Amino acid sequence: MAYFGDGATSEGDFHEAMNFAGVWHVPVVFVCQNNQWAISVPLKKQTHSRTIAQKALAYGLPGIQVDGNDVLAVYAATREAVERARAGDGPTLIECVTYRLGVHTTADDPTKYRSDLEVAMWEQKDPLTRFRAYLEKRNLLEEGLEQRVDDEIAEAVRRFEATPPADPLVMFDHAYAELPPDVQAQRDAMAASEPATPARPDATPPTQPGATPMRGQRLTRR
Amino acid sequence: MAKLNMVKALNQALFQEMERDADVLVLGEDVGVDGGVFRVTDDLQRTYGSQRVIDSPLAEAAIIGTAVGMALYGLKPVCEIQFSGFAFQCFHQIENHCARYRMRSQGRFHVPMVIRMPYGGGVRALEHHSESEEQFYAHIPGLKMVIPSGPRNARALLAAAIRDPDPVIFFEAKSLYHAAKEEVPDESEVIAIGRAQVAREGDALTLIAYGAMLRVALEAADVLRDEDGVAVEVIDLLTVSPLDRETLVASVKKTGRAVVVHEAPRSFGPGAEIAASIMDGAFLSLEAPIRRVTAYDVPFVGFAREKANVPDVPRVVSAVRETLAF
DSSP states (O other): OEEEETGGGGSHHHHHHHHHHHHHTOOOEEEEEEOSEETTEEGGGTOSSSOSTTHHHHTTSOEEEEETTOHHHHHHHHHHHHHHHHTTOOOEEEEEEOOOOSOSSTTOOGGGTSOHHHHHHHHTTOHHHHHHHHHHHTTOOOTTHHHHHHHHHHHHHHHHHHSOOOOGGGGGTTSSSSOOHHHHHHHHHHHHHSOOOOOOTTOOOOOOTTOOOOTTOOOOOO | OEEEOHHHHHHHHHHHHHHHOTTEEEEETTOSTTOOTTSTTTTHHHHHOTTTEEEOOSOHHHHHHHHHHHHHTTOEEEEEOSSGGGGGGSHHHIIIIITTHHHHTTTSOOOOOEEEEEEOSSSOOOTTSSOOOHHHHHTSTTOEEEOOOSHHHHHHHHHHHHHOSSOEEEEEEGGGTTTOOEEEOSSOOOOOTTOOEEEEOOSSEEEEEOTTHHHHHHHHHHHIIIIIOOOEEEEEOSEEESOOHHHHHHHHHHHSOEEEEEEEESTTSHHHHHHHHHHHHHGGGOSSOOEEEEEOSSSOOOGGGHHHHSOOHHHHHHHHHHHHHO
């Protein structure tokens, strides 16, 4: 399974890959997360096609468009595509239509290119909100599950932030199977000049929950 | 022992390596039924089938991208890019992925693949079919850049490249494909990647070349011996990167002078790196500045003016004489 966004479907490599997969009839599932924004460029400026799914037709593969905010619909479409691949029936392109609610990066300011109204409209369709509503309705939501997930994420972030910085010399460890003599000499020079890196004395404390979000960043509403 | 040209020698290397290791496969445009536009992959598909000798659609990025995936999966793909001038279509796959997976995955994955490309001028071909672009690949950490100069070392270096655990860019000089035949032993041989060879010993000056330029360097050395009575030492680089600085420095410590010959344009080319390495290692032995005989810093000039652009024997002889007279 290969994952990519709507912007990536404008890259030549997307088309080359679809074409190769079609010609060779290989077991691949292409999953496009169409969140409608490639940083500041909306889908209508990315492609003149009505859908991304239809691009599959040109390569002789099935293309499916699915509500990407419907967890079960995505699961069903993916399972069907995976079964097709496993059965030797070749590749599938799945376009999951969703929306990028947050910023692209910390340097991005979505208020420059899209309206709050548009974002608010899509927030109503947030897949987590919808799936929770579904589970609650069917009485399937386990008590305390959300808290456990939040704790797990917080713990992972804490572990990451507590990781001491790596020794700079490790940059030489995986450049080649065996370091060429000149690169070995570069490593030796660094080893001779660089003292062993001390543990970061001014390590920044982990981000506090509820800290002010960046411009355009969306805070979880849970 | 058989007399083979470079095409036959490379073909034999592929046969021997595919026989030796079932993970080796060949992938590229026209490599199967057609045996490659230069026939380097001739008869491989007939012997090993279309699952191991794969005709791909016409798309260089997908050839390299697919091969990177195969290599991550444990196979050893040997890709053919039909002409080195077409490789800019897949340069991002080479630089961004092929060269980096070992580092990116902190050693969990590596990419044991070879990318073969015919390069260079001398066959009166058109644009994108005549250039020398080794400097781009030599500059990329994580890759190795190999250029043989004759049938026997071509076969041995291709075998070494296929067995190498890291990605190797393998340039084949088009002008050498059918240029000469050489005695090649029946048994497979390898030449260590990263080692240059002294092609001819001498004491007056070190002449450094590789690929198609080795023949030019050796002919220039003949002229200098016959007309000037000087013994020029000729070094055949064989591997551009990693550069065998040790052999270069040892030679220049003996001769005190060096001239580098390559077909690629001069500025920021391999000659500059070679000259800097000699300065680093043999500065006090140098009697003259290191000269470079290269193509000029101009875009592709067209085949009618190719001979004026690619280094030839008179230009090399004259650079050596100037260096000796300095």
